[in-house]
Amino acid sequence: xxxxKRIAWIVKILFWLIVITFFTWTIMNDMFRPIVEDFGExxxxxxxxxxxxxxxxxxAILISIPLGILVTRKSFQKSEFWIVNMANLGQTIPSLAVLxxxxxxxxxxxxAAIVALFIYSxxxxxxxxxxxxRSVDKNTIDAARGIGLTPFQILIKIELPNAASSxxxxxxxxxxxxxxxxxxxxxxxxxxLGAWIFTGIRLFxxxxxxxGAVPVTLLAILVDYFFKIMxxxxxxxxxxxxxx
Amino acid sequence: xEHVQLVGLAIIVSILIGVPLGVYLTTNEYxxxxxxxxxSIIMTIPSIALFGVMIPILSTIGQGxxxxxxxxxxxxxxxxxxxxxxxxxxxxxxxxxxxAAKGLGMTTLQRLIKVxxxxxxxxxxxxxxxxxxxxxxxxxxxxYIGAGxxxxxxxxxxxxxxxTMVLVGAVVVSILAIVVDQLLRYFExxxxxxxx
Amino acid sequence: MLEFKNxxxxxxGNKKAVDHVNFNVxxxxxxxxxGPSGCGKTTLLRMVNQLESITEGDIHLNNKSVKxxxxxxxxxxxxxxxxxxxxxxxxxxxxxxxIVPDLLGWDRKKQLDRFNYLMELxxxxxxxxxxxxxxxxxxxxxxxxxxxxxLAADPPVMLMDxxxxxxxxxxxxxxxxxxxxxxxxxxxxxxFVSHDIDExxxxxxxxxLFRDGQLxxxxxxxxxxxxxxxxxxxxxxxxxxxxKSTSLYSVKDLVDSVSLTGYQKAGSVQTVQxxxxxxxxxxxxxxxxxxxxxxxxxxxxxxxxxxxxxxxxFLYKQIKExxxxxx
Numbered sequence: 001x002x003x004x005k006r007i008a009w010i011v012k013i014l015f016w017l018i019v020i021t022f023f024t025w026t027i028m029n030d031m032f033r034p035i036v037e038d039f040g041e042x043x044x045x046x047x048x049x050x051x052x053x054x055x056x057x058x059x060a061i062l063i064s065i066p067l068g069i070l071v072t073r074k075s076f077q078k079s080e081f082w083i084v085n086m087a088n089l090g091q092t093i094p095s096l097a098v099l100x101x102x103x104x105x106x107x108x109x110x111x112a113a114i115v116a117l118f119i120y121s122x123x124x125x126x127x128x129x130x131x132x133x134r135s136v137d138k139n140t141i142d143a144a145r146g147i148g149l150t151p152f153q154i155l156i157k158i159e160l161p162n163a164a165s166s167x168x169x170x171x172x173x174x175x176x177x178x179x180x181x182x183x184x185x186x187x188x189x190x191x192x193l194g195a196w197i198f199t200g201i202r203l204f205x206x207x208x209x210x211x212g213a214v215p216v217t218l219l220a221i222l223v224d225y226f227f228k229i230m231x232x233x234x235x236x237x238x239x240x241x242x243x244x
Numbered sequence: 245x246e247h248v249q250l251v252g253l254a255i256i257v258s259i260l261i262g263v264p265l266g267v268y269l270t271t272n273e274y275x276x277x278x279x280x281x282x283x284s285i286i287m288t289i290p291s292i293a294l295f296g297v298m299i300p301i302l303s304t305i306g307q308g309x310x311x312x313x314x315x316x317x318x319x320x321x322x323x324x325x326x327x328x329x330x331x332x333x334x335x336x337x338x339x340x341x342x343x344a345a346k347g348l349g350m351t352t353l354q355r356l357i358k359v360x361x362x363x364x365x366x367x368x369x370x371x372x373x374x375x376x377x378x379x380x381x382x383x384x385x386x387x388y389i390g391a392g393x394x395x396x397x398x399x400x401x402x403x404x405x406x407x408t409m410v411l412v413g414a415v416v417v418s419i420l421a422i423v424v425d426q427l428l429r430y431f432e433x434x435x436x437x438x439x440x
Numbered sequence: 441m442l443e444f445k446n447x448x449x450x451x452x453g454n455k456k457a458v459d460h461v462n463f464n465v466x467x468x469x470x471x472x473x474x475g476p477s478g479c480g481k482t483t484l485l486r487m488v489n490q491l492e493s494i495t496e497g498d499i500h501l502n503n504k505s506v507k508x509x510x511x512x513x514x515x516x517x518x519x520x521x522x523x524x525x526x527x528x529x530x531x532x533x534x535x536x537x538x539i540v541p542d543l544l545g546w547d548r549k550k551q552l553d554r555f556n557y558l559m560e561l562x563x564x565x566x567x568x569x570x571x572x573x574x575x576x577x578x579x580x581x582x583x584x585x586x587x588x589x590x591l592a593a594d595p596p597v598m599l600m601d602x603x604x605x606x607x608x609x610x611x612x613x614x615x616x617x618x619x620x621x622x623x624x625x626x627x628x629x630x631x632f633v634s635h636d637i638d639e640x641x642x643x644x645x646x647x648x649l650f651r652d653g654q655l656x657x658x659x660x661x662x663x664x665x666x667x668x669x670x671x672x673x674x675x676x677x678x679x680x681x682x683x684k685s686t687s688l689y690s691v692k693d694l695v696d697s698v699s700l701t702g703y704q705k706a707g708s709v710q711t712v713q714x715x716x717x718x719x720x721x722x723x724x725x726x727x728x729x730x731x732x733x734x735x736x737x738x739x740x741x742x743x744x745x746x747x748x749x750x751x752x753x754f755l756y757k758q759i760k761e762x763x764x765x766x767x
Contacts (some may be wrong), residue, residue: 008274015282022301031300079340092425093418094381100398100414104407180290184385187402197296201309201389213296217289224288346528347489347599348540348589349515358539395535437530439574 025227033208034196046215048110049192052182057175060121068129069155080130085225087127095120095181103188113190117181121174128170132163158216163236174226183212247393247420250386251379258322258375263368265323265354266330276331283324291317291382295389296400314386321382322375330370333364364435374430394420400408441467441629442597444490446497447681449483457483459653460497463514465646467596470623472644474637476676480653481633483602485599488520488631493646501597516540519590519598520734523605526572526604534570538591558588561622580611584719587619591626598630613738616642637677641665649673662688666759682755687719689745691735694718700735700744709734711742723749 026032035042071080102116136159144154160167186194196212199205232240260313269276289297307362337360361368376413387395394417401409444463449458458480465471473481487490488499490511499506506514527536529678535542537558539552559566562584574582590598604612604619616639623630634640640647641661649660657669658749665685668674677684692714710730712721714737724733725748735743 004272005274007272009276011275011282012278015278022297026300089422092377092421094384094385094421095423096381096395096398097323097414097418100402100410101418103402104414122289162387176288181356183290183292194292197390198293200296201299204301204303204308207297209296213293216293217297220288220293221285338524338526340522340524340526341528342521343520345528346491347515347518347520347522348528349512349517349543350539351512354543359528359530363528365530418601 010064010239021111026195026210026214029206031207032214033207034211035215036093042169042211042215045191045195045212047056048049049182049185049194049216049219052110052113052185052190053118053175053190056117057121057171057178059118060125060174064122064125064170065129068126068133068167069160072130072133072159074153084127084130087130090119090123091127095177096184099181099184099188108189110185110190112188113182113185113192116188117178117185120181121178124174125170127202128166129163132166132170133159133182135166136162162239165231165239168227168231168234171222172224172231175227176220176224179223183216246391247380247383247395247417250311250314250391250393251376251383253320254318254379254383255322255372255376257315258319258326259372261319262323262326262371262375264329266327266368267334268359269331269366270334276292280324280328280331282328285322286320287324290387291321292388294320295386299389306319309390311391312359313389314391318379318382318385319341321378325371325374327370327380329367329374330364333367333371334360336367337363362437366432369428369432373432375424376428377421380424382416384417441469441502443500444484444497445500445533447484447487447494449487449492450495450497451616452723456653458487460649461653463648463655463658465629465631467629468627468681469634469645470628470643471629471646471648472640473633473648473650474640474644474652474676475656477635477636478699479650481635482601483652485601485631485649485655488597489515489520496576515595516544517593517595517597518719519592519600521586521590521598521600521603522565523602525574525586526729527582527589528586529574532571532573533577536574537585537589537592539589541754544593544657546593554592561591561625563586563618579607580615581616584605584618591628596629598628600630602633602635605634605636611638612668618763619643638687641687649676651676661685662758682759683719685758686722686751686755687717689718689754690714690715691718691721694746694751695735695743697757698747698750698754700750701732703734703742703744708747711736712735712744712746714738718751718754721746722748725751 045105067083070076071083071222078211096139098120099116102112102119106112106115117210140158140162141154144158147158161224182190183194185192186198196208198212200207200209221226265279269279294317295313298316299308302308302313302316334356341359341363342355345359352357379396383391383393383396384395387393387397387399394413397413398410399413399418401407401413402409444461447458447461448456461484461694471678473485475481476579483492487494488501488506490506490509494507501509501514501518528539531539534555538546541551541554555570556566557679558616559569563648564581564584569577569581569585574585577585581608586603590600604615605710608616620643633644641664644661646659646663647664649656649664651672657664657673664673665688668677674681691712695714701761709732710724711724711734712724714735721733724730725746731747733746737743
C-alpha cells in the first residue's frame with residue numbers, strides 16, 4: 001500500500017518538476033519578453049480572446065440548455081433521436097474545419113469566429129443536457145408524478161438538479177474547446193492570442209510563441225478548474241453521496 | 245495521405261503505450277488518479293498552444309517544426325481517452341466474474357487475457373475512436389507547423405483568399421473525420437466478443 | 441478430507457469474521473455452511489481455495505495445508521460455483537465449461553467427451569448449447585452451466601457459495617432436486633453456503649451453523665432440528681422446526697418404522713408413492729384433499745393406509761426414541 005502511494009507521488013512530483021523546469025527555462029531565456037514589452041497589445045489580444053469565448057459561450061449556454069429541455073419533453077421525443085445524432089456528428093467535425101466553413105460563408109472577421117464557436121459550443125452542452133435529464137431514474141419521476149407534481153415542478157425540482165452535474169460538465173467541455181479554438185480565430189481575422197502564436201510560427205520567434213501559447217493554456221486550465229469546482233458545488237449533496 | 249499517415253502512426257503508438265499503461269494502472273489506484281489527472285491537464289491545453297510550447301523545446305534538437313512535434317502532440321492527446329477507457333473498462337468487469345476466474349485457478353495474466361481485456365473491449369475501442377477523431381482535427385491544425393496534410397489546403401486557401409479552396413479543405417477533413425468515426429463504430433461492434 | 445483447525449479471520453486488526461472454527465468434512469459429504477448474513481460462512485468458504493487468507497489456524501485438504509499449496513494449482517482441483525454464476529460473458533458455453541480443462545492442457549477429444557458428459561448430466565443438450573453465450577440462457581440454465589464448469593476437471597472437492605440463491609423459488613427447488621441427483625452419482629465432497637434453513641435441511645448431509653464467526657452447532661440436519669445446541673440455533677431453525685424435519689423423511693421411512701393401517705377396497709382413495717417427502721404427505725392430509733392416503737410401492741401395489749395419526753406417531757418415535765447421533 002505504501003509503495004503504491006509512493007509511486008503515485010513520485011509520478012506527480014516528476015510532472016510538476018517538468019512544468020517548473022519548463023517555466024524556469026522560458027524565463028531564463030526571456031521568452032515572456034513580448035508580454036512585458038508590449039503589455040498594452042497583450043491585454044488587447046487577451047481581451048479579444050475572452051470576448052470571443054464569452055459571447056459565443058454565453059449564447060451557446062442560453063440556447064442549448066432550453067433546447068435540451070425542450071427536446072426531452074414528451075411531445076418532442078421523435079426529434080430527440082435526430083438532434084442527439086446531429087450533435088454527435090457535429091462534434092466529429094474538426095475545429096479548424098468549422099472555422100474555415102464559417103469564413104467561407106461569413107467572410108473574415110470576429111463575427112465569423114464568434115458564430116463558428118457558438119455553433120461548436122452548442123453541441124456538447126446540448127448533448128450533456130439531454131443525457132443528464134435522460135439519466136434521471138425513471139422510478140423517481142414516476143414517484144414525483146404519483147405524489148402530484150406538475151411537469152414544470154418535476155423539471156425544476158427533480159430533473160434539473162439531477163442533471164446539473166452533467167450540464168456543467170458539458171459547459172466545461174465546450175468552453176475548454178472554445179478557448180483552444182479561439183486561438184485559431186486569428187486565421188480568419190478574429191484576433192485573440194492566436195495572433196502571437198502564429199506570428200511566432202511564421203517568424204520562428206520562440207518568445208512570441210511562448211507569450212501566446214502559455215496564457216492561452218493557463219486560461220483553458222483555469223476555466224476548466226473553475227467549472228470543476230462549480231460541478232462539485234452546484235450538485236446537490238444527496239447526489240454527491242449517492243455517487244460515492 | 246500525409247494526414248492519414250500522421251494520424252494512423254500516432255494512434256498505433258498511442259495504443260501501444262496507452263492500453264498497457266491503462267491495464268497497469270488497475271493495479272495501483274493512487275497512480276491511476278495521478279496519471280489520469282496529468283493527462284487531463286494535457287488534454288486541456290489547446291492544440292495550437294501545445295505546438296507553440298513544443299516548437300521552442302524541440303527546436304533545441306533541431307526538430308522545431310514538421311512531423312515530430314505534430315506526432316508527439318497527437319500521441320499526448322490520445323493518451324487520456326485510451327488510458328481512461330482501458331482503466332475503466334477493466335475496473336468495471338463484474339467482480340463476480342473476476343472472482344470466478346480466480347476461484348477456477350487462473351493466473352493473473354490468464355485472467356487479464358482471457359477474461360478482463362475481452363470484456364473491456366467495447367470501452368477500449370470507444371477510447372481509440374475518440375482519440376482518432378480528435379487526432380484528425382488536431383492533425384489539420386498541424387499543417388501550420390509544417391506537418392502537411394489536409395490543413396494545408398485550408399491554410400493556403402486562407403492566405404490566397406480562395407474561398408473554394410478553404411471550403412474544399414474543410415469539407416474533406418470533416419468527411420474524413422465522420423467516415424473514420426463511423427468506420428470505427430462499426431469495428432467496435434464487429435470486434436466486440438459476441439457474448440457481450 | 442477437509443479439516444478446519446482453529447481457523448480465524450481477522451480484518452483490520454480487530455474485526456473477527458471467523459472465530460476459532462474447528463470441524464472436519466468427510467469424503468463424499470455435502471456440508472451446508474448456514475447462518476445469517478455476515479456470520480462468516482462465505483469468508484470461511486473462500487479461505488478453503490485461498491481467495492481469502494487465513495489469519496490464524498489452518499485448513500487441511502487431503503492432509504495438506506492449503507496455505508502451503510500452490511494457490512493456482514490447488515484452485516484448479518477445487519470446483520467453485522458462486523451465486524451470480526460468474527460465467528464469462530465473452531466466451532461460449534463450451535469455452536466456459538472447458539476453461540479449467542483447457543488451462544490444464546487437456547486434448548481436444550478428451551475435452552469434447554467431457555463437455556458432452558457434463559451437459560447431459562445437467563440436462564442441457566450439448567450440441568444445442570455448445571456455441572451459445574451465457575446471456576442467451578435463462579438464469580436457471582446459467583446456474584446449471586456454472587455447476588458443470590465447476591465439475592469440468594472432475595475435482596474431488598466443490599465449493600458452492602449460495603449457488604441457487606438468485607433463482608426464483610420454483611426453479612430453485614427444481615435445480616436443488618437435480619443437483620441432489622447429480623451428487624448421488626458423482627459423490628463429491630462439497631461445502632455449500634446457504635442462509636436458508638429449508639435449503640440446508642434438504643441439501644445437507646450435515647449442517648454447520650454459524651453466528652458472528654463462531655460455529656454454533658455441527659451435526660446432521662435431524663439433530664440440528666430436534667436437538668438445537670443453544671438458544672440461537674433453536675431460534676434460527678424456527679419454531680416450526682419439527683415441520684421442517686418432515687422433509688428429511690420419505691413415506692418409505694415411515695413405512696419401515698410404524699405399521700400402516702390395513703387397506704380395504706372401499707371407494708376411491710388418493711395414492712402416494714413411497715419416495716414422496718413426508719412434508720408433502722402432511723400438506724395433503726391437512727389440506728383436506730384426503731383424510732387418508734394409500735401408499736403405493738414402486739410396482740404400483742398398495743401397501744396400506746396412511747393417516748395423520750400415523751405421521752404423528754412416527755415423528756414422536758423419531759424424536760424421543762432415536763439414539764443421539766453425532767457428527
